Amino acid sequence: DTAVSQTPKYLVTQMGNDKSIKCEQNLGHDTMYWYKQDSKKFLKIMFSYNNKELIINETVPNRFSPKSPDKAHLNLHINSLELGDSAVYFCASSHQTGSGNTIYFGEGSWLTVV
Amino acid sequence: AQSVTQPDIHITVSEGASLELRCNYSYGATPYLFWYVQSPGQGLQLLLKYFSGDTLVQGIKGFEAEFKRSQSSFNLRKPSVHWSDAAEYFCAVGISPNMLTFGGGTRLMVKP
Numbered sequence: 001d002t003a004v005s006q007t008p009k010y011l012v013t014q015m016g017n018d019k020s021i022k023c024e025q026n027l028g029h030d031t032m033y034w035y036k037q038d039s040k041k042f043l044k045i046m047f048s049y050n051n052k053e054l055i056i057n058e059t060v061p062n063r064f065s066p067k068s069p070d071k072a073h074l075n076l077h078i079n080s081l082e083l084g085d086s087a088v089y090f091c092a093s094s095h096q097t098g099s100g101n102t103i104y105f106g107e108g109s110w111l112t113v114v
Numbered sequence: 115a116q117s118v119t120q121p122d123i124h125i126t127v128s129e130g131a132s133l134e135l136r137c138n139y140s141y142g143a144t145p146y147l148f149w150y151v152q153s154p155g156q157g158l159q160l161l162l163k164y165f166s167g168d169t170l171v172q173g174i175k176g177f178e179a180e181f182k183r184s185q186s187s188f189n190l191r192k193p194s195v196h197w198s199d200a201a202e203y204f205c206a207v208g209i210s211p212n213m214l215t216f217g218g219g220t221r222l223m224v225k226p
Contacts, residue, residue, distance in 0.1 A: 041202060043216040056213065090157060103214060105150070107157035 003027050004106035006091045012112045013081055021076045021109045023091030031055075031096040032074035033103065034066060037088040049074055050096045081113045116141035118207045120217035127195050128225045135190040135220050137205030145207040147188040148214065149179055152202040161203075164188065175199070200224045 006023040013019050025032060033056075034046040048056035052068040063079045074093075078085060091106040117140045127133050139145060147164040162173025169181040179190045188205060202221050208214040 041219045043204065043219075045214065048213075092158075102148075102160055102163060104160070105158040 004091055004093055004104050006089075006106040006109050008109060009107065010110045010112075012114060015081055015083060015113055017081050018077070018079045019081060019111070020078070021089055021091075021111070023074050023076070023106060025072055025091075025093040025104070027093055027104060029093040029095055029104075030071050031094050032068065032071075033092040033094075034074065034076050035090040035092060035105075037090060037108070039087070043090070047074075047076075078111075083113050086111055086113045116145055116207055116209060116215050118205055118215055118217040120203075120205055120220045122220045123218070124221045124223065126223040126225060129197050130194050133190075133192045133195045133199070133222070135203050135205075135222070137188045137190065137217060139186050139188065139205075139207040141186075141207065141209065143209070144181075144183065145209055146214075147179075147181060148206040148208075149173065149177070149188075149190050150204045150206060150216075151175075152204065152219075154201070158204065161190070195222075195224055197224045197226065 004025045031050045033048045035043050036046050037043045046060050047066045049068045065077045068074045088108045088110050090108050092103045094103040095101050119138045121136050149161040150158040151161050152158050161177050162171050162179055164171050164181045172178050177192050181188050202219045204219050205217040206214040
């Protein structure tokens with residue numbers, strides 16, 4: 001069973017469209033994340049949710065809106081897509097507290113804006 | 115703020131040769147340290163991690179890494195590289211496990 005699964009894996013869309021990427025984890029974690037990997041492979045955190053509450057919100061345009069309906073899901077909605085939004089978006093999860101925490105990543109969603 | 119540097123953007127080694135990928139971090143205290151691998155078109159897989167204790171940590175797929183406080187380094191090693199090890203390797207550091215900063219990655223190519 002996939003621990004952190006995200007859909008779709010590939011998405012090609014036109015500028016100005018609105019799209020969503022869904023993420024689900026079955027690890028029983030209470031913290032979920034969205035990371036963005038740009039064309040130069042640079043990975044940067046976008047958001048982090050703990051028990052459905054936003055705890056990290058890096059400098060991200062407000063066109064990006066995460067939504068966490070429950071602890072196991074963290075979806076990413078993007079409005080008015082721009083060319084620069086083309087990237088790989090990784091969902092991840094972990095336990096919030098305790099030692100030995102590890103962040104587990106999904107397989108990524110390749111977004112191409114044309 | 116913490117930062118992490120992977121000085122080598124690309125490394126090519128022959129199959130069966132040993133490997134060392136470098137990672138240097140900048141932070142006032144000992145951070146949490148991780149190595150992840152990303153195969154082409156795939157997500158990130160954790161190879162190993164260091165939180166405390168023994169400075170030489172063993173990971174999956176025959177990888178190990180050594181934390182050297184004096185050098186602010188956490189280099190990844192493998193004694194004998196296999197063709198399937200060709201991938202992108204990312205070092206990550208964090209002041210907590212939940213807030214990671216990634217290095218720019220090192221692309222490993224393996225010659226037959």
